[in-house]
Amino acid sequence: MSEDDEKIACHVCKKMIPKAAALHAEGAEYVYHFCDTSCLAFWNEDKDKEIKETKDS
Numbered sequence: 040m041s042e043d044d045e046k047i048a049c050h051v052c053k054k055m056i057p058k059a060a061a062l063h064a065e066g067a068e069y070v071y072h073f074c075d076t077s078c079l080a081f082w083n084e085d086k087d088k089e090i091k092e093t094k095d096s
């Protein structure tokens with residue numbers, strides 16, 4: 040099992056992408072992954088105007 044082969048879902052669009060190629064941003068206690076800069080930008084805007092109401096567990 041190689042980290043290079045690990046796939047994760049984009050936090051915004053849920054597309055599966057290789058973890059090694061993903062963009063990431065650190066939340067309060069979690070690291071979010073994104074397929075590209077547009078999804079990262081979308082999340083950045085979204086989190087600014089929306090108080091965290093839901094939490095993945």
Ligand SMILES: [Zn+2]
Pocket residue numbers: 049050051052053054073074075078
């Ligand atoms: Zn995405």
